[in-house]
Amino acid sequence: MAAYVELCIALVNDLAIEIRQGRRVHHDAGLGEAFAELAENVLMRRHDLSDADVDDLASVARRLHIAIDACLAGDLLTASFALNTVLAEHGAVPNLHMAPGEGPHLSFHSADATIVDAWAAESATALAFLVGTRQTHRLGQCSAESCDAYYLDSTKNASRRFCSLACQNRAKSSAYRQKLRDRAG
Numbered sequence: 001m002a003a004y005v006e007l008c009i010a011l012v013n014d015l016a017i018e019i020r021q022g023r024r025v026h027h028d029a030g031l032g033e034a035f036a037e038l039a040e041n042v043l044m045r046r047h048d049l050s051d052a053d054v055d056d057l058a059s060v061a062r063r064l065h066i067a068i069d070a071c072l073a074g075d076l077l078t079a080s081f082a083l084n085t086v087l088a089e090h091g092a093v094p095n096l097h098m099a100p101g102e103g104p105h106l107s108f109h110s111a112d113a114t115i116v117d118a119w120a121a122e123s124a125t126a127l128a129f130l131v132g133t134r135q136t137h138r139l140g141q142c143s144a145e146s147c148d149a150y151y152l153d154s155t156k157n158a159s160r161r162f163c164s165l166a167c168q169n170r171a172k173s174s175a176y177r178q179k180l181r182d183r184a185g
């Protein structure tokens, strides 16, 4: 399930937020730029997306974004409403996929679903699982300046604060500069 939560977060970080790691996100800059995080995701490999697919995924991502924000605000009702809509509209259904030579694999869309429906269903199901099992505290938003990116905290003591190493380093050097200024003042 964690892989699907990561997919959900990658969609939101790539397609729904405005500012990330100190830079404005340009959603119209083309696939390569818009999909920086998704491109790293194992579930993304092997897929070619059309412009229409990207538009549809962006619309899914905006609703997942509402759901994640509601989770962080502790508003599980709003999160549930947003997720139920995505689940229904994209035909989410538990299904055991049979890959040749491998055992059955639990998925949340029919075997012939489009890639947009498949990712929408998997993302919304994974988030719904966190909501339904009261694990939304594992979701976080980057604490670095000028970054709205989300992450899944898989540390045991819930100590994660940044979306990436890049933001962790940015925050560290900005704290260091602040310390120097305080000393000088």
Ligand SMILES: [Zn+2]
Pocket: 020, 021, 142, 143, 144, 147, 148, 149, 162, 163, 164, 167
């Ligand atoms: Zn960040």
